[in-house]
Amino acid sequence: MIKYLGSKRRLVSVLGDLYERSGSKSALDMFTGTTRVAQELKRRGAYVTAIDSARYSFVFANCHIVTEASLADQAEIQEILNYLAAKPGIKGYFTDTFCHESRFFQPFNGEKIDAIREAVSAEFSGSKYHDILLTSLIYAADKVDSTVGLQMAYIKEWAPRSYKPLKLEIPELFAGSGRALRGDACQLVNNLDSVDFAYLDPPYNQHSYYTNYHIWETLVAWDRPERYGIACKREDAKSEANKSVFNSSTKMPQALASLVGALSAKVIVLSYNNEAWVSLDELVAMCSHLESVQVLAFDSRRYVGAKIGIYNPQGAKVGSVSHLRNLEYLVLAGEKEVIEYMTTPYEDKKVDFGSVSVAG
Template identity: 30%
Template sequence: MATLSSFNISARRYLGNKTKLLPFILNITNKNCKNIRSVADIFSGTGVVASAFIDKTIYTNDILQSNYFCNVAWFSPENYDKDKIKFLLDDFNKYDKNENNYMRENFADTYFSAKVCSKIGFIRESIDNLKESNKINEKEKAILITSLIYAMDKIAATCGHYDAYRKNAKLVNEINLTLPQFYNKLNINNQCFNKDANELIKEIYADLIYIDPPYNSRQYSDTYHLLENIATWKKPQVFGVARKMDRSMIKSKYCSNTANDTFINLISNINAKYILLSYNNMSTKGNNRSNAKISDEVIIQSLSTRGEVSIFSQEHKAFSTGKSNIKDNYERLFLCKCR
């Protein structure tokens, strides 16, 4: 069996990724939050913020199944067989055919070469077959899907998202799955959810609830539709140049004109000692699609109904697709000590 290289949780290109802001987030919570035993990251994305609290009970949530599977892989306390995972990844990497399947039919020579599409389709179908025949459990399935997602992200002909592919880009003809760098000690009470955050918040308690909602009108379901298609593997019809499927069921209200009301509802239902909101100061500095959907007035007023609010800021250059160079951008943390 070939030696597999590995990857860590932050190895994905992802809009709003907070990897570089972890020291800032931890500094604020360590100085201002006492007796934190449980943390809920209810817009978890890649799960990188949750990973900073790996010694606590962690609750993750994301509306996208592609992120949910990754969170299960990283944080679920379910047992898994590491040797089995290595064997399966090695076996997948040996695939070298040009078979037709859903992936090749719909995505050949767009984000990936036709040959790579054959391999992606074969691997994803194999994962479901393994699960249905009880040869892998839910966590092992999530680990395999996560390995596939990270491998795809590494070679995709994109600018870091799937709103479009780079035309005339040189497509690589190989994709290799690697091994996640697992966390050794996970709290047995960790849970991962795939729900609307406003509904989930009515069901859970955590000492610290971290909130990092979408900032603007750019829907994550549009940006990462292809990875979501792979994760759900329902083989839907796709359309348009970008080859998107119907995403109406996974659109976020935080990207629409109802964002303020949705946020107010969320805050009113939180059950926690502390609420920590991450929200930058884009306000109206960019174009209409980039501008913040939730106003500072609504943020401060909503949080103030729950307790004492402090605001912390740090200069931060946000991830972009290279078309914008917005200056004086600050990442801000709004900390509410709940009454």
């Protein structure tokens, strides 16, 4: 899985347990990102619908959530990956842009990425394994990048991992099937069937995923976009169409309230952290159309970029962060009996939200 801001690695097993205790059969992962949570829900038997606006996220969801493992021939996939890995490197758009104009990857890996991506387009665009191959390529590229996790900047000195050769591996596939949708959650919500369990993990601040992970967007789109800035971001990142309401402090609270209101789900679970623009009380209020609301709090370390500092594109440390731990909250809403049963093992995590004041 890729390095991802706001990835719910530490909460995955809790979310899986909550899903099981809710007695649900179907699940929605509304801002699926890496698909980490959707994968856990699928592993626990759910029919999962995974939604995100990012292209790469849709590719991951097609790979991990839509693909039924028993229908994918692992030997055949491995054979294709071996074939792709043996392609001689090409000095193409990727190498020019992300290895010379900027320094996200070492040129020898950039040339491999160019060659493999080109072959996936030319030879496997109609293959049922297309998105599995792309997922494998992104995971391999992520392991040899030279960043602290975000693609807004690269490290001045090559990161040690960037010297390693790109290695294509078969991504993990799971039994069962599911659905992947790419688009704006605020629009897609209006056409969704009812689900038992809906998990929502929206962005809660100004950090745009479209620019933070622009290289993965470009690797999937393979559209050789015009670029700007030291990080060679996509020119179309400036367009309103690629901006999320969830990155706007003024629009976000209303957008989230409408989204939650429009959801048809027996149980809603919302992720929230104490660096967000809305307060926990506001979030609880958004869920109050359901019979019962509970809040659980988990201590969590911040992402790696925050841990080691803030760097400019030349690699110089230009800032530090005030704290390395923050609280991750889960707001649970649904029938009283169900919510009580779900939260029973988490007595020590329960938050008396009426008395909590969280910085907005």
